[in-house]
Amino acid sequence: MAKPAPWRLEIDRYPFVKTMATRFRDLDIMGHVNNVAMAGIFETARVHFHRHLGRHPQDQGVRWLIASVHVEYLQEAHFPDEVTVGCSIAKIGNTSWTIYAAAFQNGECVATCDCVVVTHGPGGRRVVDGALRTAMEANRFREG
Amino acid sequence: MAKPAPWRLEIDRYPFVKTMATRFRDLDIMGHVNNVAMAGIFETARVHFHRHLGRHPQDQGVRWLIASVHVEYLQEAHFPDEVTVGCSIAKIGNTSWTIYAAAFQNGECVATCDCVVVTHGPGGRRVVDGALRTAMEANRFREG
Amino acid sequence: MAKPAPWRLEIDRYPFVKTMATRFRDLDIMGHVNNVAMAGIFETARVHFHRHLGRHPQDQGVRWLIASVHVEYLQEAHFPDEVTVGCSIAKIGNTSWTIYAAAFQNGECVATCDCVVVTHGPGGRRVVDGALRTAMEANRFREG
Amino acid sequence: MAKPAPWRLEIDRYPFVKTMATRFRDLDIMGHVNNVAMAGIFETARVHFHRHLGRHPQDQGVRWLIASVHVEYLQEAHFPDEVTVGCSIAKIGNTSWTIYAAAFQNGECVATCDCVVVTHGPGGRRVVDGALRTAMEANRFREG
Numbered sequence: 304m305a306k307p308a309p310w311r312l313e314i315d316r317y318p319f320v321k322t323m324a325t326r327f328r329d330l331d332i333m334g335h336v337n338n339v340a341m342a343g344i345f346e347t348a349r350v351h352f353h354r355h356l357g358r359h360p361q362d363q364g365v366r367w368l369i370a371s372v373h374v375e376y377l378q379e380a381h382f383p384d385e386v387t388v389g390c391s392i393a394k395i396g397n398t399s400w401t402i403y404a405a406a407f408q409n410g411e412c413v414a415t416c417d418c419v420v421v422t423h424g425p426g427g428r429r430v431v432d433g434a435l436r437t438a439m440e441a442n443r444f445r446e447g
Numbered sequence: 448m449a450k451p452a453p454w455r456l457e458i459d460r461y462p463f464v465k466t467m468a469t470r471f472r473d474l475d476i477m478g479h480v481n482n483v484a485m486a487g488i489f490e491t492a493r494v495h496f497h498r499h500l501g502r503h504p505q506d507q508g509v510r511w512l513i514a515s516v517h518v519e520y521l522q523e524a525h526f527p528d529e530v531t532v533g534c535s536i537a538k539i540g541n542t543s544w545t546i547y548a549a550a551f552q553n554g555e556c557v558a559t560c561d562c563v564v565v566t567h568g569p570g571g572r573r574v575v576d577g578a579l580r581t582a583m584e585a586n587r588f589r590e591g
Numbered sequence: 592m593a594k595p596a597p598w599r600l601e602i603d604r605y606p607f608v609k610t611m612a613t614r615f616r617d618l619d620i621m622g623h624v625n626n627v628a629m630a631g632i633f634e635t636a637r638v639h640f641h642r643h644l645g646r647h648p649q650d651q652g653v654r655w656l657i658a659s660v661h662v663e664y665l666q667e668a669h670f671p672d673e674v675t676v677g678c679s680i681a682k683i684g685n686t687s688w689t690i691y692a693a694a695f696q697n698g699e700c701v702a703t704c705d706c707v708v709v710t711h712g713p714g715g716r717r718v719v720d721g722a723l724r725t726a727m728e729a730n731r732f733r734e735g
Numbered sequence: 736m737a738k739p740a741p742w743r744l745e746i747d748r749y750p751f752v753k754t755m756a757t758r759f760r761d762l763d764i765m766g767h768v769n770n771v772a773m774a775g776i777f778e779t780a781r782v783h784f785h786r787h788l789g790r791h792p793q794d795q796g797v798r799w800l801i802a803s804v805h806v807e808y809l810q811e812a813h814f815p816d817e818v819t820v821g822c823s824i825a826k827i828g829n830t831s832w833t834i835y836a837a838a839f840q841n842g843e844c845v846a847t848c849d850c851v852v853v854t855h856g857p858g859g860r861r862v863v864d865g866a867l868r869t870a871m872e873a874n875r876f877r878e879g
Contacts, residue, residue, distance in 0.1 A: 373517040661805040
């Protein structure tokens with residue numbers, strides 16, 4: 304697992320940004336934001352990002368499932384400082400997509416997250432429809 | 448992110464195994480064990496595995512930090528069924544190591560987890576000492 | 592908030608008992624099982640207890656909502672030791688019931704929990720039906 | 736457990752107010768903010784309130800332990816709406832104090848929380864010192 308490329312640590316690459324408070328329960332016995340808690344912060348940002356894309360899976364009778372999550376922890380994060388998470392679309396497949404995200408605290412990138420989401424309907428995997436694809440294209444990771 | 452190799456889904460490859468109850472709070476709105484909750488289940492198994500290795504970072508004035516976590520979600524997991532997690536050492540570096548783990552429910556592999564741990568002391572990264580290295584060698588992933 | 596009566600700390604008073612593993616994420620910065628984490632352990636035991644009562648709200652198109660939770664923390668609890676939770680029915684109302692629970696670690700009562708559950712249907716509160724009432728009567732707190 | 740008095744539901748009674756985002760993981764299978772998650776939101780507000788009081792237990796070599804938490808759930812709360820928590824001091828004892836808190840969403844009180852905190856030092860319970868007592872007096876619940 305190679306370290307994330309330097310451009311993954313630049314907030315301007317991410318078209319969607321969400322700032323969230325940390326919580327006391329994010330801390331673990333080591334006194335920093337726990338790695339699992341950080342995964343939960345990325346998840347909440349991702350849900351906001353999906354809402355921003357304007358498509359809700361329930362509206363179409365499909366389910367969006369998390370196929371994989373890969374987090375690189377670069378710096379220790381702390382409570383009660385806020386975390387700002389940038390989100391973007393990295394790849395759009397036939398029935399899945401990859402989200403690139405990065406979390407920042409006090410101006411520094413503390414973690415990156417790559418997440419693959421797949422879409423399932425009653426008859427198995429479902430193709431990403433045109434409206435969702437258009438919304439995703441408009442929220443691509445800015446390769447620069 | 449390629450799918451895990453088929454041998455990663457075989458419980459016998461993992462020298463250390465821990466079975467844990469799921470909790471109601473592991474469920475999310477979709478009615479399955481949430482992906483972040485599963486990361487927490489892997490974390491608890493990992494802590495048990497580290498204790499099994501017989502070295503405690505506090506005893507030596509060092510900290511073990513999570514550098515990266517990569518989870519592949521293969522099947523939906525459910526409450527209240529138990530989860531059995533297999534853990535193993537995949538790579539041993541100079542100041543870090545990689546843990547391969549896999550979670551099983553009702554005999555099926557529901558997720559795999561690759562985790563990189565680094566060791567830090569007051570003066571920065573610390574070398575993995577001989578006693579820990581020996582314990583890790585005895586708990587290698589069984590390549591078969 | 593008066594301390595719980597001494598008989599609340601006796602495991603034999605509770606007709607239903609469930610033992611669960613603690614998790615690393617239960618710990619907080621103080622190194623003990625966090626009070627909110629303990630509330631989550633009580634919740635999981637309560638869900639098991641409700642299943643044991645043999646009635647599932649979904650089967651009847653109703654929802655069971657938590658109206659109140661009152662936890663008294665008596666001793667610090669620790670990871671990785673297991674927690675055993677005893678559950679019982681304390682009061683049965685027209686549309687609600689009270690569960691008395693207590694959590695034990697290494698033979699000592701670490702916390703008690705009083706929880707009021709209410710039952711709601713599409714038209715508002717729903718009366719506790721006969722089958723559920725009978726199951727609850729059989730799982731009363733043993734007043735001794 | 737009687738319902739909270741009507742004045743407990745008025746935000747102006749609480750001298751300290753903190754607004755926080757909800758998270759996706761706050762939701763449970765019923766689609767609302769889970770009762771344990773709400774206890775965690777109260778906890779974070781309480782930690783902010785304690786910081787606002789200007790005394791940190793670590794500075795004095797003491798521990799503040801949660802002796803009891805009593806939450807009344809009045810309305811279902813939802814994601815992604817924010818929660819505003821009001822905090823106040825209700826009682827000041829010799830070695831403990833009671834915090835009255837209430838959580839509001841979209842202008843409505845969704846839950847109240849009474850919490851007893853005790854202070855412990857190496858030799859057992861510790862008396863609330865004068866500086867802390869003065870800070871607490873300035874943050875009393877406004878009886879009106």
